[in-house]
Structure formats: structure tokens, C-alpha cells
Amino acid sequence: MKAWSYLLLLLFMIISCSGNSSSQNLTWYNNATISNITEDPDKPNELVRVSIGISAQVFYLSKKSADYKDLLEKATQSFKKSKTYNIGIENKTNIIKEIKEVK
Template sequence: MKLLIHTICFLMITASCSGNSSPQNLTWYNDSSITNIIEDPEHPEEQMRISIGISAQVFYISKKAPDYKSLMEKADLSLKKNISFDIGIENKTNIIKRIK
């Protein structure tokens, strides 16, 4: 019986440690629309400045990101057609990592 309890505890600890397989921690802005897209005036060759929502919170899409083109297509679609997406912002960076 003790062996069974220890095995169950071990499996629960292992499962809880594996947690989120995502490489970064994201804060999600669900059902949000892009309200403005411009090149970042301070770093035009590195990133785009993206405004989300009525309160115009400002975030960025890195031009060096491997999925830059896909992120920009979705951001542009949201801006032009007022389509809402779930937008994942990397914690402590204000960089948009996912749009779904």
C-alpha cells in the first residue's frame, strides 16, 4: 500500500512539474482587436508598434521573429476588418508572441 501511495505521489509531482510546454509565459488578451499598426519610431528596423483595444495599449511584433509574417497578417486582418483574436503577450517584454 505504501508503495502505491509513493508511486501516485511521484506521478502527481512529475505531472505537475511538466506543466506548460510553452517556451515563454504569456498574458492573453482574449477577444481583442488591433486598432493601429505602425513602424516603431525608435526601432523601425527591428519591430512594429501594435495598439490593442479602445484604451490603445501598445505592444510590439519583432521583425526578427520566425513567425513575423503570420503575426503581421493576422494583425492586419484584425485592423482592416475589425476581427477579434486572442493575443498572447510575452510577460515583461510587451512582445506579441501569438495571435489566434
């Protein structure tokens, strides 16, 4: 019986420490403002170029993403009204995956 208790405790610890892997795959730019939005000249049917901040780092919105319209709307608000957001960029792809309100 004691062995089962240790096994269940070990299993519980593994499950609780696994967390959400999708948020770990993102680099966050907090309190960021979008400085430009343009069609990507190389892949106009797939991507939109988004520049963030004064240094104009370029990232992309995928038109094939399920959240594309929502992300584009928030990006446009940031660009036109200088609204700040927390922006999550997928590592190794430079694709914007999340845009969250600053709290």
C-alpha cells in the first residue's frame, strides 16, 4: 500500500509540474505598441508584417491562424491609437500568437 502512495505522489508531481507548454514557447513583449502593419511582399496571401516599437522589430500575423481577425483588430488599434498590449511571439517563427490587454 505504501508503494502505491509513493507512486501516486510521484505521478501527481509530474502532472502538476508539466504546466502549459504553449505559453513557454512564446517570447513576450510587454507594454508594446505597434508602429506599422503591411502586407508581406514575399507571401501576401499568408502573412501580414507587424513592426513593434521604436526599433521596429518585424514579426508576422498568419492569415491562416484561427485568431487572425481578432489579432489583426488589436494590432490595428495599437497602430492607429497607440494602444499598448502584451504581445506573445512564437519562438523560432516570429509569428504573433497572442495579443493581450495590459492590466
